[in-house]
Amino acid sequence: MNTKKTTALPSGAATPWILAALMLAGCNPVTDQKHAADKTVRISIVGSSTMSPLLSEMGKAYEQETLGTRSDVQSGGSSRGVMDVRAGTAALGMVSRELKADEGDLHNVLIARDGIGMIVNADNPVTGLSKKQVIDIYTDQITNWKDVGGDDLAITVVSKAEGRSTLEVFSDYFGISYRQIRADVIIGDNQQGIQTVGSSVAAIGYVSIGSAEYEAEQGAAIRLIALDDQFPSTESVASGNYQISRELNLVYKEPITEQVRDFLTFTRSSKAAELVSRMYFIPVTP
Amino acid sequence: MTPATLSLALSKRQGWLFWPTLSLLALMAALVIFLIVAFLLREGSPLFAQGGIARFFTDDGWWPLEASFNMTPMLLASLYLTMGALFVATPLGVAIALVTTFKAPARLAQLLRNLVELSAAIPTVVYGLWGVTSIVPILNMWSPPGASLLAGILVVALMIIPTITILTQSALQTVPQAYIQGSAALGVSSSQTLLRVVIPASSQGIFSAMVLGAARAIGETMVVLMVCGNIVQVPTSLFDPVRTLTANIALEMPYAMGDHRASLFVAGLVMLLLVSALVALGEWASMRQRRMAP
Numbered sequence: 001m002n003t004k005k006t007t008a009l010p011s012g013a014a015t016p017w018i019l020a021a022l023m024l025a026g027c028n029p030v031t032d033q034k035h036a037a038d039k040t041v042r043i044s045i046v047g048s049s050t051m052s053p054l055l056s057e058m059g060k061a062y063e064q065e066t067l068g069t070r071s072d073v074q075s076g077g078s079s080r081g082v083m084d085v086r087a088g089t090a091a092l093g094m095v096s097r098e099l100k101a102d103e104g105d106l107h108n109v110l111i112a113r114d115g116i117g118m119i120v121n122a123d124n125p126v127t128g129l130s131k132k133q134v135i136d137i138y139t140d141q142i143t144n145w146k147d148v149g150g151d152d153l154a155i156t157v158v159s160k161a162e163g164r165s166t167l168e169v170f171s172d173y174f175g176i177s178y179r180q181i182r183a184d185v186i187i188g189d190n191q192q193g194i195q196t197v198g199s200s201v202a203a204i205g206y207v208s209i210g211s212a213e214y215e216a217e218q219g220a221a222i223r224l225i226a227l228d229d230q231f232p233s234t235e236s237v238a239s240g241n242y243q244i245s246r247e248l249n250l251v252y253k254e255p256i257t258e259q260v261r262d263f264l265t266f267t268r269s270s271k272a273a274e275l276v277s278r279m280y281f282i283p284v285t286p
Numbered sequence: 287m288t289p290a291t292l293s294l295a296l297s298k299r300q301g302w303l304f305w306p307t308l309s310l311l312a313l314m315a316a317l318v319i320f321l322i323v324a325f326l327l328r329e330g331s332p333l334f335a336q337g338g339i340a341r342f343f344t345d346d347g348w349w350p351l352e353a354s355f356n357m358t359p360m361l362l363a364s365l366y367l368t369m370g371a372l373f374v375a376t377p378l379g380v381a382i383a384l385v386t387t388f389k390a391p392a393r394l395a396q397l398l399r400n401l402v403e404l405s406a407a408i409p410t411v412v413y414g415l416w417g418v419t420s421i422v423p424i425l426n427m428w429s430p431p432g433a434s435l436l437a438g439i440l441v442v443a444l445m446i447i448p449t450i451t452i453l454t455q456s457a458l459q460t461v462p463q464a465y466i467q468g469s470a471a472l473g474v475s476s477s478q479t480l481l482r483v484v485i486p487a488s489s490q491g492i493f494s495a496m497v498l499g500a501a502r503a504i505g506e507t508m509v510v511l512m513v514c515g516n517i518v519q520v521p522t523s524l525f526d527p528v529r530t531l532t533a534n535i536a537l538e539m540p541y542a543m544g545d546h547r548a549s550l551f552v553a554g555l556v557m558l559l560l561v562s563a564l565v566a567l568g569e570w571a572s573m574r575q576r577r578m579a580p
Contacts, residue, residue: 077541156431161516162351163541179349184431185527186516188537195418196433200426 047081047094117232158205379450457491
C-alpha cells in the first residue's frame with residue numbers, strides 16, 4: 001500500500017517566516033520618497049480653535065510656495081497650544097489672547113487681531129444688546145427674550161468650557177467671573193457654538209467675529225448683533241470702535257528650526273495678510 | 287537524563303509551548319489593568335496629597351481653575367443617565383429577543399437578528415451625530431435647550447439595546463424545551479408561558495445582559511458630550527442639561543494643566559471604581575442565582 005504522507009510541518013513552518021519577511025519589508029520607512037531630494041519637514045501647530053482655520057490656510061499656501069514642507073494644524077484650545085509648545089510636541093502654538101505673565105518663557109509673533117461678538121439665531125428679531133443686558137442674560141437676571149425686545153421665548157444661554165481663551169476674554173470684558181455665568185449649554189470650540197446657536201431660535205452665544213462671519217457666509221443660520229450700538233465687524237474692530245478685541249499670537253520656544261522661522265516670516269508677509277482678511281480677521285501688516 | 291533522552295523527550299512533546307504562552311498572555315492582560323490603576327493613582331496623587339478625598343464631594347462646585355473640584359453633580363449625572371438608559375433599553379431589548387426567538391418566522395427572525403448585530407457595530411459617535419441633529423432639536427421644541435439628560439438617556443438607550451438583545455437571545459435559547467412544552471401541555475397561554483416560565487428561567491442571563499449594557503452606558507463619552515449640554519449641575523428634571531464624568535474628561539483634558547489635569551485623572555479613578563462596583567454587583571447576583579438553583 002502506497003500512501004502519500006503529507007505532514008503539515010513543512011508548509012506550516014514556512015508561513016511565519018513569510019509573514020515576518022513581509023512585515024519587515026513594510027517597516028521600511030523611506031520607500032518611494034527615496035527619490036525625493038529632501039525629506040518632508042513637518043511643522044506641527046497646535047492650539048486655539050479660533051485660529052486653526054486661518055493657520056490651515058496659511059499652511060497650505062506655504063506648502064505650495066516652499067516644496068518639501070507639510071503643516072499639521074490641530075485645535076484644542078489656547079492653553080493646549082501653550083502646553084504642547086512647552087512640552088516640545090508642537091513647533092508652534094496658536095494662542096488667541098495676549099500672553100500671560102507666567103508665559104514669559106515663550107516668544108510670540110502677532111499675526112492678526114480678532115474680535116468677539118455676540119451671536120443669535122438668524123430668525124431672532126433682536127439686533128442689538130447693551131453691555132448690561134448681556135451681563136444680565138449671562139447671570140440669569142434676564143431669562144426671556146421679550147425683556148430685551150424679542151419674542152416670548154426663554155433664552156438659551158450658550159457659553160464656553162473653562163480653559164478656552166474666548167471665555168477668558170468674554171469674562172474679562174463683561175466683568176463676570178466664571179462662577180457667575182449661568183449657562184444652559186456649554187460647548188467646546190467655535191464650531192460647536194455656531195452649530196448650537198444656529199439650530200435653536202432662542203439661543204445666544206459668543207464666538208470670534210472672524211469665525212462667525214466666515215460661517216455665516218457658508219450658510220450657518222446665525223447673525224452677529226451689535227453691542228452698545230457698535231456692530232461687530234472687521235472694520236469696527238480695526239478702527240477701535242468695537243471694544244472686545246484680542247490678539248492672535250503664534251508662540252514658540254527657542255531654539256526653532258530654520259523651516260519654522262521661515263514659516264513665521266511668511267505669516268507676516270502680505271500674502272498671509274490677504275489670507276487673514278479673507279477669513280475675516282484683522283491683519284497687522286499693511 | 288542523558289542529552290539524547292532529553293532531546294528525544296522534548297521533540298516528542300509537541301505543543302509544550304502552548305500553556306506557557308497562553309498563561310503569559312493572560313497575565314499580561316491582567317497586568318494592564320493594574321498598570322492603568324497605578325497610572326491613574328500616580329497622576330492624581332498631587333491632589334490627594336493636598337487635601338484628601340472628601341474635598342471631591344464637599345467643595346463648592348466644579349470650578350477647576352479656582353481649585354474647587356466637587357464631582358458629585360457629575361457622578362450623579364453618570365448614574366442617572368445609566369439607570370435611565372437601562373430603564374428604557376431593557377424592556378425593548380427583551381421584547382426584541384422574545385420576538386426573534388419565539389414568534390417571528392425564521393426568515394424574519396434572521397433579518398431582525400442581523401439588523402440588531404449591525405446596530406451593535408455602529409460607532410457610537412454616529413449615534414451622537416444623529417442625536418445632535420435629530421433628537422436635540424425635537425426636544426428643544428418641547429423644552430429648551432434640548433440638549434439634556436433626556437436626550438442622553440434616549441440616545442444611549444438606543445445604543446445599548448443591541449447589547450441587551452443579543453445576550454438575552456442566548457439566554458432565552460438555553461431555556462430547556464421541556465419547560466415550554468410542559469407549560470403548553472398544562473394549557474397555559476403563550477404570553478403567560480413567556481412571562482411566568484421562560485423569563486424567570488433565563489433571569490440570570492437577562493441580568494448579566496443588563497449589567498453589560500450598564501457598563502457600556504456608563505462609559506459612553508462622545509454621545510454624552512454632544513447631546514447632554516455639559517452643564518455641571520445635579521439634574522432636577524429630565525430636561526436639565528448635565529455633564530457626566532466621562533464627557534468632562536473629554537471636554538477638559540486637551541487643555542487642562544497642573545491640578546486641573548490631576549483632577550481629571552481622579553475622575554478616571556472614580557469611573558473605574560463605579561464600573562468595578564457594577565461588575566461586582568453582577569457577579570454577586572449570578573452567585574446568588576447559582577446557589578438558589580436546584
